[in-house]
Amino acid sequence: xxxxxxxxxxxxxxxxxxxxxxxxxxxxxxxxxxxxxxxxxxxxxxxxxxxxxxxxxxxxxxxxxxxxxxxxxxxxxxxxxxxxxxxxxxxxxxxxxxxxxxxxxxxxxxxxxxxxxxxxxxxxxxxxxxxxxxxxxxxxxxxxxxxxxxxxxxxxxxxxxxxxxxxxxxxxxxxxxxxxxxxxxxxxxxxxxxxxxxxxxxxxxxxxxxxxxxxxxxxxxxxxxxxxxxxxxxxxxxxxxxxxxxxxxxxxxxxxxxxxxxxxxxxxxxxxxxxxxxxxxxxxxxxxxxxxxxxxxxxxxxxxxxxxxxxxxxxxxxxxxxxxxxxxxxxxxxxxxxxxxxxxxxxxxxxxxxxxxxxxxxxxxxxxxxxxxxxxxxxxxxxxxxxxxxxxxxxxxxxxxxxxxxxxxxxxxxxxxxxxxxxxxxxxxxxxxxxxxxxxxxxxxxxxxxxxxxxxxxxxxxxxxxxxxxxxxxxxxxxxxxxxxxxxxxxxxxxxxxxxxxxxxxxxxxxxxxxxxxxxxxxxxxxxxxxxxxxxxxxxxxxxxxxxxxxxxxxxxxxxxxxxxxxxxxxxxxxxxxxxxxxxxxxxxxxxxxxxxxxxxxxxxxxxxxxxxxxxxxxxxxx
Numbered sequence: 001x002x003x004x005x006x007x008x009x010x011x012x013x014x015x016x017x018x019x020x021x022x023x024x025x026x027x028x029x030x031x032x033x034x035x036x037x038x039x040x041x042x043x044x045x046x047x048x049x050x051x052x053x054x055x056x057x058x059x060x061x062x063x064x065x066x067x068x069x070x071x072x073x074x075x076x077x078x079x080x081x082x083x084x085x086x087x088x089x090x091x092x093x094x095x096x097x098x099x100x101x102x103x104x105x106x107x108x109x110x111x112x113x114x115x116x117x118x119x120x121x122x123x124x125x126x127x128x129x130x131x132x133x134x135x136x137x138x139x140x141x142x143x144x145x146x147x148x149x150x151x152x153x154x155x156x157x158x159x160x161x162x163x164x165x166x167x168x169x170x171x172x173x174x175x176x177x178x179x180x181x182x183x184x185x186x187x188x189x190x191x192x193x194x195x196x197x198x199x200x201x202x203x204x205x206x207x208x209x210x211x212x213x214x215x216x217x218x219x220x221x222x223x224x225x226x227x228x229x230x231x232x233x234x235x236x237x238x239x240x241x242x243x244x245x246x247x248x249x250x251x252x253x254x255x256x257x258x259x260x261x262x263x264x265x266x267x268x269x270x271x272x273x274x275x276x277x278x279x280x281x282x283x284x285x286x287x288x289x290x291x292x293x294x295x296x297x298x299x300x301x302x303x304x305x306x307x308x309x310x311x312x313x314x315x316x317x318x319x320x321x322x323x324x325x326x327x328x329x330x331x332x333x334x335x336x337x338x339x340x341x342x343x344x345x346x347x348x349x350x351x352x353x354x355x356x357x358x359x360x361x362x363x364x365x366x367x368x369x370x371x372x373x374x375x376x377x378x379x380x381x382x383x384x385x386x387x388x389x390x391x392x393x394x395x396x397x398x399x400x401x402x403x404x405x406x407x408x409x410x411x412x413x414x415x416x417x418x419x420x421x422x423x424x425x426x427x428x429x430x431x432x433x434x435x436x437x438x439x440x441x442x443x444x445x446x447x448x449x450x451x452x453x454x455x456x457x458x459x460x461x462x463x464x465x466x467x468x469x470x471x472x473x474x475x476x477x478x479x480x481x482x483x484x485x486x487x488x489x490x491x492x493x494x495x496x497x498x499x500x501x502x503x504x505x506x507x508x509x510x511x512x513x514x515x516x517x518x519x520x521x522x523x524x525x526x527x528x529x530x531x532x533x534x535x536x537x538x539x540x541x542x543x544x545x546x547x548x549x550x551x552x553x554x555x556x557x558x559x560x561x562x563x564x565x566x567x568x569x570x571x572x573x574x575x576x577x578x579x580x581x582x583x584x585x586x587x588x589x590x591x592x593x594x595x596x597x598x599x600x601x602x603x604x605x606x607x608x609x610x611x612x613x614x615x616x617x618x619x620x621x622x623x
Contacts, residue, residue, distance in 0.1 A: 095178070099137050102194075105177035112176040118200045120208020122165065124172045125199040127158040130182055131189040135159075137182065145171035157192060160199055172196050238265055241274040246282050253289040256296065263290055280429075288422055295411060312374070319371050326364035333357035458605035465601055465608075550589060553577065555596065555614055564600060564611030 092104030105112075129138070135153050142148060142161055146168030153159040163169060176196035183190070239245050252262035266286055269275075275283050336342065336353055345353065557573060558565060571583040590597040596616040603609045 092178075097141055099140055100133075100180055100182050102141070102175065102178040102180055105179070105193075109177075112195060114173065114176070114197045117198045118205065120166065120204045120211070121169055121198050121200070122204045122207075123160055123162040123199040123201040124169055125158065125160055125195075125197045126172075127195040127197075128180075128193045129157045129159065130180060130192040131157055132182055132187075133157075133180070133192070141175070141180070142172055145169075145175075160201075162201065162203070169198065173198075236261075238268045241269050241272070241279070243279075243282070246279070246286070250282070250286050250289060253286055254292075256293075259293055266290065284425075291418065295414065316371070316374055319367060319374075323364065323367045323371055326360060326367060329360050330357070330364055333360060455604075462601070462604050462608065469601065547589060550574070550581075550586070551593070551596070554586070554590070555616065558597070558612060558614035562613075564602075564613040566609055566611050570612065 092107070094104060095102040126138070126142070135151055138151060138153065138159060138161070139148060145163065147164035148161055149164055150162040151159060152162075161172065163172070173196050175194055177194065179191065179193050181191045185191075249262055249265055252258040253266070255262075266283075270283070333353060333356060336345075337357065342350065553574070554570065557570065567583050567587050571581075571586055574581050574586060590599075590612055596614065597612050598615045600611050600613060601608060602611055
């Protein structure tokens with residue numbers, strides 16, 4: 001756009017091509033001056049000034065680049081002279097050409113309407129031509145507006161004219177509304193009212209698009225160059241670790257000017273994992289070199305702190321001087337307000353003196369508070385320093401030689417301590433390496449033996465648990481057998497006594513032998529019935545129908561799992577059928593029926609697990 005704006009002053013066309021025969025030059029001058037244009041003369045003067053038309057005018061630049069274009073036809077932009085006042089009508093005069101005459105329209109009529117200008121328009125539509133108008137006559141009239149590249153004439157009294165540049169279209173639009181008459185003929189076919197309007201042509205739009213794409217490319221390139229110029233530089237690339245690069249880096253770490261760059265590389269290498277057994281010594285030496293800069297940084301900090309203290313002292317002295325001058329100014333104002341001098345001032349002068357005095361007192365108080373704050377901070381720092389020392393030592397040593405000597409001794413002590421720590425670390429590393437080298441196979445075999453013993457101990461613990469379980473089962477069976485034996489013996493004694501008494505009664509009553517046999521059969525039946533009752537007492541029956549249903553489901557589930565299942569697995573299966581049942585309830589039910597379900601331990605050590613198995617069929621086989 002700057003290039004287009006800079007070239008506005010030099011826009012011109014070859015005036016030798018704009019020659020025309022004019023019989024009344026004053027008419028042309030009047031018409032052109034009414035529009036603020038350069039009048040056309042006999043020596044090839046322009047029909048319409050070039051200053052109102054810009055070759056680079058872009059009415060729709062935002063379509064490509066998103067940038068709002070500047071229309072050079074807008075008044076007040078400096079590209080076109082301001083239009084005449086709206087209250088002054090534009091007067092058009094008669095225009096005489098070689099083959100025809102153009103008569104202006106009625107000035108009282110509104111200006112002819114035109115369509116919206118298409119982007120990149122170089123073609124105009126000319127309607128209302130006389131029927132006898134030829135292409136040569138049309139070219140004679142409109143070539144004064146600029147170079148014509150093509151004329152497409154129709155049989156219906158209109159044509160399309162394409163100019164070489166866009167600004168020539170504006171000159172042709174000026175002729176809209178004129179009545180054209182060929183020669184001096186009054187025939188209807190030799191006259192017509194011209195209507196010139198913008199025309200939309202594919203060639204114009206294609207050229208305009210190409211131009212906009214070029215401008216958009218230039219704008220993108222300009223923006224990219226601006227972004228590249230403003231973009232901060234990329235950090236330098238970190239080289240890969242090698243022994244040669246490590247040696248160079250160690251030298252850079254010793255140089256104060258290259259320390260910042262070198263410490264960044266060292267940090268990157270350590271984060272990448274370049275430290276291993278082989279390169280540990282090199283990295284340790286580089287870390288030690290980095291540690292040696294701590295003393296330098298502390299010295300720099302102390303120097304900056306000393307400069308800051310000096311600056312504070314200078315500021316405090318300057319502030320004290322300013323405060324002294326404020327006190328003197330306030331004293332002058334106070335002396336002026338006394339009766340001896342105050343009566344001689346006018347009312348306005350007294351008012352000004354009073355205002356100045358109040359303003360000076362406010363500034364003096366503000367500076368006084370600032371100075372008191374600085375002094376309070378110094379007193380607090382001094383009290384902190386005194387609290388760290390012995391309370392009896394409140395006198396400060398101002399001897400600079402002693403302070404410098406003490407500081408030098410402190411630095412030497414710190415450096416020696418750091419060297420001692422470094423030597424100790426090296427000795428520990430050597431000891432560790434030596435111990436790892438002299439480690440024999442004996443330690444490995446001891447570890448293997450220890451693992452084997454641990455596994456054996458776990459196996460023995462598992463066997464011991466199984467033996468204890470069997471022992472408990474045997475004890476319970478033995479107790480049950482003893483109880484059965486004592487019960488049967490007691491029953492046998494009772495039956496024997498009953499039998500004796502029955503025989504005696506039979507002999508006394510004289511019953512026959514058949515009744516005795518019946519008594520024997522009855523006693524055997526009673527014994528069997530008593531045994532069944534005892535067995536029922538030992539194994540209590542089921543309490544409800546729900547327990548019977550649970551036993552059936554659990555028996556079926558464990559029967560299809562011959563290796564057994566733990567209580568959690570069994571409970572998760574039963575949970576799908578009855579969500580209210582608990583694992584403890586299932587386990588109590590299984591423990592109540594030892595002849596149907598038995599518990600076994602599987603696994604070793606940490607993998608030891610209790611599993612329940614279905615064993616009812618085993619009891620049937622043994623019977």
